Amino acid sequence: MAYNLIIVDDHKMFLDGLLSILQSEKEYNILLTAKDGKHIAKYLQINPDEKIDLIITDISMPELDGIALNKIIKEQNKNIKTLIVSMHNDADKIDNLIEHGADGYVPKNAEKEELLKAITTILKGEKYFSKEIKDIYLENKFSKKQQEEVKLTQREIDVITLIAQEFTTQEIADQLFLSKHTIESYRKNLIAKLNVRNLAGLTKHALKMKYIKY
Amino acid sequence: MAYNLIIVDDHKMFLDGLLSILQSEKEYNILLTAKDGKHIAKYLQINPDEKIDLIITDISMPELDGIALNKIIKEQNKNIKTLIVSMHNDADKIDNLIEHGADGYVPKNAEKEELLKAITTILKGEKYFSKEIKDIYLENKFSKKQQEEVKLTQREIDVITLIAQEFTTQEIADQLFLSKHTIESYRKNLIAKLNVRNLAGLTKHALKMKYIKY
DNA sequence: ATTAATATCCCTGAAAACAGGGAGTAATGA
DNA sequence: TCATTACTCCCTGTTTTCAGGGATATTAAT
Numbered sequence: 001m002a003y004n005l006i007i008v009d010d011h012k013m014f015l016d017g018l019l020s021i022l023q024s025e026k027e028y029n030i031l032l033t034a035k036d037g038k039h040i041a042k043y044l045q046i047n048p049d050e051k052i053d054l055i056i057t058d059i060s061m062p063e064l065d066g067i068a069l070n071k072i073i074k075e076q077n078k079n080i081k082t083l084i085v086s087m088h089n090d091a092d093k094i095d096n097l098i099e100h101g102a103d104g105y106v107p108k109n110a111e112k113e114e115l116l117k118a119i120t121t122i123l124k125g126e127k128y129f130s131k132e133i134k135d136i137y138l139e140n141k142f143s144k145k146q147q148e149e150v151k152l153t154q155r156e157i158d159v160i161t162l163i164a165q166e167f168t169t170q171e172i173a174d175q176l177f178l179s180k181h182t183i184e185s186y187r188k189n190l191i192a193k194l195n196v197r198n199l200a201g202l203t204k205h206a207l208k209m210k211y212i213k214y
Numbered sequence: 215m216a217y218n219l220i221i222v223d224d225h226k227m228f229l230d231g232l233l234s235i236l237q238s239e240k241e242y243n244i245l246l247t248a249k250d251g252k253h254i255a256k257y258l259q260i261n262p263d264e265k266i267d268l269i270i271t272d273i274s275m276p277e278l279d280g281i282a283l284n285k286i287i288k289e290q291n292k293n294i295k296t297l298i299v300s301m302h303n304d305a306d307k308i309d310n311l312i313e314h315g316a317d318g319y320v321p322k323n324a325e326k327e328e329l330l331k332a333i334t335t336i337l338k339g340e341k342y343f344s345k346e347i348k349d350i351y352l353e354n355k356f357s358k359k360q361q362e363e364v365k366l367t368q369r370e371i372d373v374i375t376l377i378a379q380e381f382t383t384q385e386i387a388d389q390l391f392l393s394k395h396t397i398e399s400y401r402k403n404l405i406a407k408l409n410v411r412n413l414a415g416l417t418k419h420a421l422k423m424k425y426i427k428y
Numbered sequence: 429a430t431t432a433a434t435a436t437c438c439c440t441g442a443a444a445a446c447a448g449g450g451a452g453t454a455a456t457g458a
Numbered sequence: 459t460c461a462t463t464a465c466t467c468c469c470t471g472t473t474t475t476c477a478g479g480g481a482t483a484t485t486a487a488t
Binding site: 384401402411412 | 448
């Protein structure tokens with residue numbers, strides 16, 4: 001009996017590539033293809049009993065991306081396997097996908113052979129993650145532990161945000177209706193907490209944490 | 215007579231997609247495909263007289279990317295047309311490609327129809343740029359005039375880089391074997407030139423210009 | 429109920445940054 | 459060649475930041 005697959009990718013040419021690879025394999029029956037996750041999510045809702053073995057999906061797509069789609073699929077039916085095939089291998093996204101039970105992840109520059117291996121592995125019920133992906137994942141986990149992420153309070157975030165926006169202590173105090181001494185205390189604490197030396201370090205942290213844009 | 219094409223892309227699956235689209239069109243003869251620009255550049259050098267009509271290439275590739283490849287192709291033989299098919303549509307890259315005579319640019323999420331249209335248009339001797347690409351290009355030209363890009367000298371870049379790395383004036387002076395007064399002058403000039411108020415502004419600029427990482 | 433964390437404010441003294449000048453030499457480009 | 463730009467250094471004075479303290483009140487957690 002053939003396996004039923006669904007492919008989701010908004011890149012037409014890439015989709016064609018995948019199709020040309022998979023259609024030459026008789027054991028795979030391509031149920032349908034789609035250009036974004038929304039259609040598939042709807043399809044699954046309408047046809048909850050259809051036998052679907054594997055959904056292959058890109059990450060970056062309009063409307064409903066691969067991250068969200070994977071989550072929806074897994075919430076609805078754990079029996080449907082998911083294989084992520086993506087271009088950019090962002091650590092946070094990989095994290096999210098793994099947490100939500102994605103069964104595999106192969107970068108788009110993978111060889112045909114690796115893709116097929118990923119599919120067969122997943123259909124056997126195992127997980128398949130490319131070496132690159134594993135490396136990124138582990139590297140991320142490791143570095144996160146190293147940096148023992150410092151948590152800032154809301155007030156501290158307010159202050160560091162304004163500092164990074166080039167306001168002086170006095171200006172920040174005026175804006176927040178606080179004493180200049182208070183802001184100075186916060187600045188001092190922030191410098192200690194974040195283990196930086198001065199405004200430059202605070203500014204970098206604010207950018208890294210996306211409290212501000214450039 | 216069929217047209218001779220070369221396709222360069224390090225994404226196997228994408229390459230397959232392109233091939234499956236083009237091989238169904240009899241008038242296109244795929245001379246060869248490659249996974250990065252280096253091979254093609256070498257090939258052109260060895261076979262300077264081979265009739266090649268069009269090279270379709272991705273931008274991001276290992277070793278020799280599409281930007282460099284386009285430049286090499288155009289320097290060697292202006293008769294060879296180039297069509298860029300890429301994922302990320304970075305304004306600066308588009309700029310560079312157009313300046314070096316690329317004949318077309320289609321994003322990877324384009325439809326098969328648009329791709330074929332781009333190819334036929336280019337083979338007729340015209341240029342083909344997708345609407346998205348044109349928009350990005352024009353938007354960029356426009357905004358660049360607005361912001362009258364400030365150019366920093368090498369020394370200024372040295373100094374702002376160190377400032378953003380949280381070094382004090384004295385430390386920077388020591389590192390660059392300059393007087394502390396000199397560094398102060400540079401800091402002052404940078405603040406004026408970049409129209410910022412303090413270290414925070416300088417740090418943001420250094421990050422934006424990618425002089426430093428977080 | 430006691431502790432811990434958060435938020436607020438204050439002080440002193442030193443170091444650094446900021447503002448606004450000037451000035452000489454070397455390199456470079458028109 | 460002449461003018462501009464880049465690079466270097468200096469001065470004065472003010473403001474801000476940084477480093478080291480301490481203090482009190484409220485809220486949250488144990």
